[in-house]
Amino acid sequence: MSNFLHDYIKIEKPVMSVIISEFFIQLVNATFMNILPLYMTREGFSDEEIALYITFRFLGVFVLALPFGKLIKGKPLVPLFYISNFFVPLFGLVIVFAIALKIKWLILISLLLWGASFTFMQIPIAPFILRNSAKHNHTAGISLSYSTWSFAGILSGVVIALLDIINPITFNEKNILIIFSILGFGGLPFLMRTKFKEVVETPSEDEPSSNKNNTDWPLIFKALVPTLIIATGAGLTIPFISLFFDKVHHLDKGGFSVISSIAAVLVAYGAMLVPRIKHNIGYKVAIPTTQSLAVISLVALATTQFYSQYSVALYIAIACYLLRQPLMNMAGPMTSELVLNYVGKNNREITSALTSAIWSGSWVISGFMVKIMFGQGYEFVNIFLITSALYAFGVFMYYMLILDYIKREKSGLIDN
Numbered sequence: 566m567s568n569f570l571h572d573y574i575k576i577e578k579p580v581m582s583v584i585i586s587e588f589f590i591q592l593v594n595a596t597f598m599n600i601l602p603l604y605m606t607r608e609g610f611s612d613e614e615i616a617l618y619i620t621f622r623f624l625g626v627f628v629l630a631l632p633f634g635k636l637i638k639g640k641p642l643v644p645l646f647y648i649s650n651f652f653v654p655l656f657g658l659v660i661v662f663a664i665a666l667k668i669k670w671l672i673l674i675s676l677l678l679w680g681a682s683f684t685f686m687q688i689p690i691a692p693f694i695l696r697n698s699a700k701h702n703h704t705a706g707i708s709l710s711y712s713t714w715s716f717a718g719i720l721s722g723v724v725i726a727l728l729d730i731i732n733p734i735t736f737n738e739k740n741i742l743i744i745f746s747i748l749g750f751g752g753l754p755f756l757m758r759t760k761f762k763e764v765v766e767t768p769s770e771d772e773p774s775s776n777k778n779n780t781d782w783p784l785i786f787k788a789l790v791p792t793l794i795i796a797t798g799a800g801l802t803i804p805f806i807s808l809f810f811d812k813v814h815h816l817d818k819g820g821f822s823v824i825s826s827i828a829a830v831l832v833a834y835g836a837m838l839v840p841r842i843k844h845n846i847g848y849k850v851a852i853p854t855t856q857s858l859a860v861i862s863l864v865a866l867a868t869t870q871f872y873s874q875y876s877v878a879l880y881i882a883i884a885c886y887l888l889r890q891p892l893m894n895m896a897g898p899m900t901s902e903l904v905l906n907y908v909g910k911n912n913r914e915i916t917s918a919l920t921s922a923i924w925s926g927s928w929v930i931s932g933f934m935v936k937i938m939f940g941q942g943y944e945f946v947n948i949f950l951i952t953s954a955l956y957a958f959g960v961f962m963y964y965m966l967i968l969d970y971i972k973r974e975k976s977g978l979i980d981n
Contacts, residue, residue: 572705572840579761580698583643583690584710586650586759589752590686591717593657596745599718599807599825600725601660603818604738608664612808612939619804620932621673625680626687626925633684634918641763642689642696646756649686654749656682661742680925688921691901692913696764708839708898715833715894721745722826729819738818781908785916787969788904789923791962796924798955800931801948802863806886809945813870814879824883828890835891839898848903848967852896856960859893860953862886867949893956900963906979907970 576584605615637645656679663671694706724745728736736744810816816824842851866885869878901920908916938948973979 573709573837575699576702576706576709577698579759579763580694580702580706581709582755582759583646583693584706584713586646586752586755587686587690587710588713588717589749589755590649590653590683591713592721592751593653593745593749594683595714595718595825595829596721596725596742597657597660598804599721599821600738600741600818602805602808603811604661604742605664606808606811607738608667610664613936615808616805616932616936616939618672618676620929620936621676622680623800623925623928623932625677625682626684627922627929629681629684630688630918630922630925631915633688634915634922637689637692637918638914639765641765642693643756643759643763645685645689647753649682649684650750650752650756652682653679653686654746657746657749658743661739661746665739684921688914688918691905691917695905695913697761704840704843704898704902707902708836711839711894711898711901712833712836715829715836718829719826719833722822722824722829725822726819726826729817729822733819779911780915781912785908785912785919788907788916788966789919791959791966792900792904792920793923793927794955794959794962796927797931798952798959799924800928801935801955802952804928804932805935805945805948809949810882813873813945814882816879824886828887831887831891832894835895836898839895842895843899848899849964849971852899852903852967853960853964855892855895856956856963859889859896860956860960862889862892863949863956864953867946867953870944870946896963903967903970907966907973909979 602615602619605618606612610618656675659675660672660679663675690710691707694710695703698706725736725741728741728744807818807821810821810824811818862885866882866889869882869885872878904920905913905916935948970979
């Protein structure tokens with residue numbers, strides 16, 4: 566346990582403060598991811614409409630990501646975190662009231678701006694950690710940042726479950742979303758105490774001038790192909806997990822929140838183990854193994870729909886979900902660090918931006934695909950099995966990238 570904590574105790578205080586502020590942003594994100602589809606269902610929106618509206622949350626990131634990534638190269642990043650910590654919870658509140666009032670154009674615009682507000686935290690956070698922490702703290706910093714989603718999911722799930730027990734009518738989906746949107750402003754005080762001289766990377770003086778501003782597009786493209794495949798598959802499934810449990814296994818918001826909290830605990834624990842795992846077995850074994858086991862778990866989860874009339878199906882679905890979540894997410898910090906080291910210092914910001922654009926853009930496309938599939942009568946099981954196939958191909962492509970990473974590292978082309 567001491568070795569486990571030692572990796573994180575050493576993280577620089579300013580970096581830790583930014584990561585804590587990210588936690589509050591993720592608190593809003595985790596709650597909306599699980600509760601927003603249920604809230605919209607209760608308000609009379611169809612599955613197709615929900616898929617369309619959720620797509621606009623990712624469209625905001627997609628539109629802003631690429632120009633944003635070019636803009637922040639060589640610029641201070643802390644001011645951007647203030648923007649995200651203020652506007653994410655603010656637009657969260659607007660979304661809730663727009664849905665309640667059935668103002669459809671406002672729902673679309675607020676979801677678009679809500680997603681765009683995430684960009685100001687989501688894209689700069691990894692480059693910020695790499696810039697402002699010692700090299701031996703990079704993996705721990707990225708892992709802890711990645712874990713904020715899980716810690717937020719734990720707190721969100723526990724609080725929602727307790728509120729549901731206390732009074733499910735008073736603490737309905739609408740009021741829960743309002744409560745967590747207000748809590749989202751809690752990250753601002755932590756940013757305000759982040760007073761330090763931020764490191765702003767500029768090209769070294771001895772670097773050839775022709776290379777200072779060049780972007781190595783072929784290298785970036787090769788690094789991001791696996792992400793594109795995995796993200797496309799994820800977009801078909803992740804936003805609709807709560808609907809799957811609600812409509813296939815009839816698990817209400819309180820029950821799903823409990824399961825989500827347990828899954829988040831497992832994800833957080835797994836992500837926090839990443840520095841130890843990377844040190845002991847390396848990228849080559851850790852990434853493909855955890856992702857492959859996650860694919861198997863997702864297939865087993867999806868096929869519970871075939872026998873959902875039996876009570877045992879729910880328990881099997883829960884078990885598979887609890888296995889899939891930590892296994893797939895454990896690879897996240899490692900793949901992030903792998904890709905950013907693979908592309909090199911001059912390409913980090915644009916790669917981080919493109920990663921966000923890929924996730925959001927693929928989820929936009931996937932959202933439209935899910936809308937069409939729901940309209941054509943596709944079952945959840947069919948959609949989830951398509952995700953599994955895409956995941957399997959993405960795992961293979963990550964393995965090929967790791968082999969090239971090792972080759973480039975041995976040739977001295979990677980400084981990590």
